[in-house]
Amino acid sequence: MGGVSDEVLLARAFLSRVGEPADVPLWRMVRDDGPVATAAALRAGTLRGPDFAATTARAVDADPEADLEAAQRHGMRLVVPEADEWPHFAFAALEACGLRRAAAWSRGLRKRHDRGELVPPLALWVRGVLDLATVGVRSVALVGARAASEYGEWVARDFAARLAEKGFVVVSGGAHGIDTAAHRGALAVGGETLLVSAGGLDRAYPPGNASLFDRVAETGLLVSESPPGADPRRHRFLTRNRIIAALGTGTVVVEASERSGALNTAIHCARLGRPLMAVPGPIGSRQSAGCHRLIRSETDPARLVTSVADVIELVGSAADLPAAPPARTDALAGAADRTQRLDGLESTARRVFDAFPARGWVGPDRLAVASGIAPLAVIRTLPMLELAGLVQSSAAGYRIARRSDGHQRPP
Amino acid sequence: MGGVSDEVLLARAFLSRVGEPADVPLWRMVRDDGPVATAAALRAGTLRGPDFAATTARAVDADPEADLEAAQRHGMRLVVPEADEWPHFAFAALEACGLRRAAAWSRGLRKRHDRGELVPPLALWVRGVLDLATVGVRSVALVGARAASEYGEWVARDFAARLAEKGFVVVSGGAHGIDTAAHRGALAVGGETLLVSAGGLDRAYPPGNASLFDRVAETGLLVSESPPGADPRRHRFLTRNRIIAALGTGTVVVEASERSGALNTAIHCARLGRPLMAVPGPIGSRQSAGCHRLIRSETDPARLVTSVADVIELVGSAADLPAAPPARTDALAGAADRTQRLDGLESTARRVFDAFPARGWVGPDRLAVASGIAPLAVIRTLPMLELAGLVQSSAAGYRIARRSDGHQRPP
Numbered sequence: 054m055g056g057v058s059d060e061v062l063l064a065r066a067f068l069s070r071v072g073e074p075a076d077v078p079l080w081r082m083v084r085d086d087g088p089v090a091t092a093a094a095l096r097a098g099t100l101r102g103p104d105f106a107a108t109t110a111r112a113v114d115a116d117p118e119a120d121l122e123a124a125q126r127h128g129m130r131l132v133v134p135e136a137d138e139w140p141h142f143a144f145a146a147l148e149a150c151g152l153r154r155a156a157a158w159s160r161g162l163r164k165r166h167d168r169g170e171l172v173p174p175l176a177l178w179v180r181g182v183l184d185l186a187t188v189g190v191r192s193v194a195l196v197g198a199r200a201a202s203e204y205g206e207w208v209a210r211d212f213a214a215r216l217a218e219k220g221f222v223v224v225s226g227g228a229h230g231i232d233t234a235a236h237r238g239a240l241a242v243g244g245e246t247l248l249v250s251a252g253g254l255d256r257a258y259p260p261g262n263a264s265l266f267d268r269v270a271e272t273g274l275l276v277s278e279s280p281p282g283a284d285p286r287r288h289r290f291l292t293r294n295r296i297i298a299a300l301g302t303g304t305v306v307v308e309a310s311e312r313s314g315a316l317n318t319a320i321h322c323a324r325l326g327r328p329l330m331a332v333p334g335p336i337g338s339r340q341s342a343g344c345h346r347l348i349r350s351e352t353d354p355a356r357l358v359t360s361v362a363d364v365i366e367l368v369g370s371a372a373d374l375p376a377a378p379p380a381r382t383d384a385l386a387g388a389a390d391r392t393q394r395l396d397g398l399e400s401t402a403r404r405v406f407d408a409f410p411a412r413g414w415v416g417p418d419r420l421a422v423a424s425g426i427a428p429l430a431v432i433r434t435l436p437m438l439e440l441a442g443l444v445q446s447s448a449a450g451y452r453i454a455r456r457s458d459g460h461q462r463p464p
Numbered sequence: 465m466g467g468v469s470d471e472v473l474l475a476r477a478f479l480s481r482v483g484e485p486a487d488v489p490l491w492r493m494v495r496d497d498g499p500v501a502t503a504a505a506l507r508a509g510t511l512r513g514p515d516f517a518a519t520t521a522r523a524v525d526a527d528p529e530a531d532l533e534a535a536q537r538h539g540m541r542l543v544v545p546e547a548d549e550w551p552h553f554a555f556a557a558l559e560a561c562g563l564r565r566a567a568a569w570s571r572g573l574r575k576r577h578d579r580g581e582l583v584p585p586l587a588l589w590v591r592g593v594l595d596l597a598t599v600g601v602r603s604v605a606l607v608g609a610r611a612a613s614e615y616g617e618w619v620a621r622d623f624a625a626r627l628a629e630k631g632f633v634v635v636s637g638g639a640h641g642i643d644t645a646a647h648r649g650a651l652a653v654g655g656e657t658l659l660v661s662a663g664g665l666d667r668a669y670p671p672g673n674a675s676l677f678d679r680v681a682e683t684g685l686l687v688s689e690s691p692p693g694a695d696p697r698r699h700r701f702l703t704r705n706r707i708i709a710a711l712g713t714g715t716v717v718v719e720a721s722e723r724s725g726a727l728n729t730a731i732h733c734a735r736l737g738r739p740l741m742a743v744p745g746p747i748g749s750r751q752s753a754g755c756h757r758l759i760r761s762e763t764d765p766a767r768l769v770t771s772v773a774d775v776i777e778l779v780g781s782a783a784d785l786p787a788a789p790p791a792r793t794d795a796l797a798g799a800a801d802r803t804q805r806l807d808g809l810e811s812t813a814r815r816v817f818d819a820f821p822a823r824g825w826v827g828p829d830r831l832a833v834a835s836g837i838a839p840l841a842v843i844r845t846l847p848m849l850e851l852a853g854l855v856q857s858s859a860a861g862y863r864i865a866r867r868s869d870g871h872q873r874p875p
Contacts (some may be wrong), residue, residue, distance in 0.1 A: 075825040204746060208747065258763075267492030332747060333745065333746075333747065333759075333768070334744065334745070334746055334747075335615060335744075335745055335746055335758060336619065336743060336744065336745075336771070341744075345744060345768055345770050348744075348759065348768050349767070349768050356760070357744070357760050357768070358757055359747040359753070359756050360747070369790070430540075439831050
């Protein structure tokens with residue numbers, strides 16, 4: 054599985070079973086101590102405090118080997134951040150949000166009920182033929198109401214088919230209504246589609262969509278944060294929506310009532326800094342009321358789109374930025390290549406990079422002082438520099454990437 | 465007719481016959497020299513140059529007495545700026561635009577083909593029971609395509625009825641499609657509606673709407689810049705649209721194709737600084753394409769509205785500003801009243817007023833220097849100060865209004 058050790062794979066499978074999606078304290082511990090040490094500590098029951106009580110309780114019954122075997126039986130595989138297939142670019146914005154939240158968490162500013170949905174997943178169970186790493190570079194999420202109108206389903210099918218024909222991966226959630234129409238629209242033209250499910254991939258949810266799930270797996274990809282057998286509980290739908298927003302270069306809300314879950318995906322999309330779009334409809338239709346509210350919104354305004362050309366114009370620039378994800382071996386390349394990568398940086402990222410000391414580890418706060426850039430902007434920029442192979446991170450902070458040790462994280 | 469002399473009324477009737485709507489040089493001359501002197505000069509043929517050639521040529525056949533008699537036979541009356549019924553507030557924004565264009569004209573910056581549609585009318589022929597001066601204080605223009613869809617006509621009827629029920633005058637252009645639906649919607653609930661026609665009011669245009677024109681006159685008002693018998697020519701439709709935009713506190717584009725004339729009204733509305741709104745529709749409908757374009761526009765963006773509540777929220781503040789038009793006799797009131805009026809001024813207007821010398825005439829340029837406010841902002845503000853009775857204007861410029869001579873313009 055892409056050069057990932059069995060130890061790491063088992064640890065990530067275990068964490069995916071015992072941790073709830075988007076658990077900020079757990080994500081932070083895994084980031085700082087690594088998956089193997091975190092899994093061992095949870096098994097040993099040495100993590101105290103309310104943040105880890107429920108997770109530790111679930112550790113007793115966890116059997117990651119059985120989960121991996123069950124996954125293999127169902128044609129699934131586990132994709133982890135240590136693997137080549139991990140979609141770093143898609144999750145960079147989630148990671149920036151996670152860093153911010155983790156920083157607030159460590160300063161005691163966290164709220165118990167605000168465990169932050171915006172951290173990257175610890176691992177993803179997938180089934181199908183698409184390479185997950187290539188998604189999120191040229192993709193569009195189409196989301197909307199389950200109780201869709203004929204108009205909404207027509208728009209979703211039409212947009213999906215045209216986007217797929219243009220080479221975009223159509224990302225959605227596999228639910229009835231808009232989601233189903235979007236997946237089917239892409240499949241109808243032989244295009245690629247990605248379905249993010251809230252439950253384990255061994256069974257379809259909703260059950261009536263079992264054949265759709267199978268068809269998506271044949272030419273596209275099924276993705277879930279939850280291990281085989283996991284029920285699609287309510288909070289998993291909400292946390293699932295951040296994965297949809299992150300895997301789309303932009304998100305189009307095709308139809309949504311005033312209380313649709315699709316608005317939750319839209320908010321994630323806006324927070325991630327991705328283009329948020331909405332399709333208008335007749336003012337008498339309840340299913341378009343949420344779209345109209347988004348277009349009018351003063352906090353997270355959606356752009357009104359009436360055609361796939363509009364959508365491509367808006368996601369185009371975003372999709373063009375990373376023409377191809379930088380290989381993780383970039384850091385091994387020569388100085389000329391590094392100069393090229395530096396030239397490609399936007400000015401903020403360049404200033405942050407220039408603020409690094411020649412040797413030794415440094416934290417975001419010191420970089421903020423040295424660069425004269427706000428700490429939050431520094432925190433947002435660091436994952437980009439890391440993905441570009443220019444810096445590397447550890448529990449000690451960040452440092453200039455060394456050619457000798459490449460871009461490997463400390464174990 | 466509201467204390468207006470026969471001499472002025474005849475002069476304005478004559479000017480309305482010989483001048484084309486929105487003729488900037490003519491409007492400027494009337495403003496500077498007054499209607500009687502301008503009419504006399506046109507009759508005498510003493511105005512030279514290409515700006516007045518066509519107007520002078522038409523003067524030979526003009527018979528304002530016959531026009532006024534014909535108007536009376538058709539139940540019409542002529543409303544002039546010197547009359548109490550003139551809607552000063554509605555036209556203040558047009559006047560500000562006109563002052564700007566006149567300034568450019570006098571500096572030789574004018575273009576022959578840009579004779580500026582945005583000057584107030586020289587007079588208005590009206591038929592019906594509404595007091596024109598009360599319109600524009602609590603009114604909404606509903607405009608849209610002649611080739612409207614069933615959806616668009618339903619929206620226009622529904623919005624018009626609800627707005628009329630809330631006491632708003634529904635302003636539109638009497639054309640087929642959206643306009644007709646808007647007028648009928650207001651009439652259906654016994655509400656007030658105002659129809660601005662591009663041709664003379666002795667005949668309806670389109671002819672099939674003759675009974676609609678009659679019904680509007682019974683409880684509302686028909687308005688035209690053109691005298692009886694005037695054909696509704698193409699350029700009159702375009703200049704007519706500025707009157708619709710000016711008489712509405714805000715304008716709602718209900719349905720419009722990409723090339724609809726309603727978009728012309730929308731641009732006028734935006735330039736006048738009034739709230740511009742548009743109703744969304746299905747993306748497959750050509751009749752909504754213009755609305756969607758307006759909502760997305762970066763230069764003159766329209767606010768997306770889905771209900772009359774949305775409309776009232778947006779025009780509400782604008783409609784509330786002038787609770788009642790200030791009487792033109794305000795300037796005769798005492799110092800205490802003047803202090804009250806000064807307190808009611810917004811800060812820009814107050815700064816412009818404070819920049820006036822105690823005596824003598826002054827131009828906008830000197831006021832701009834003395835107040836530190838941009839010349840354009842000063843020019844916009846002056847008509848407001850004049851309408852509030854605080855300053856008075858003449859060909860020599862502006863000065864503080866004198867209690868002794870009230871608010872009379874120099875003859």
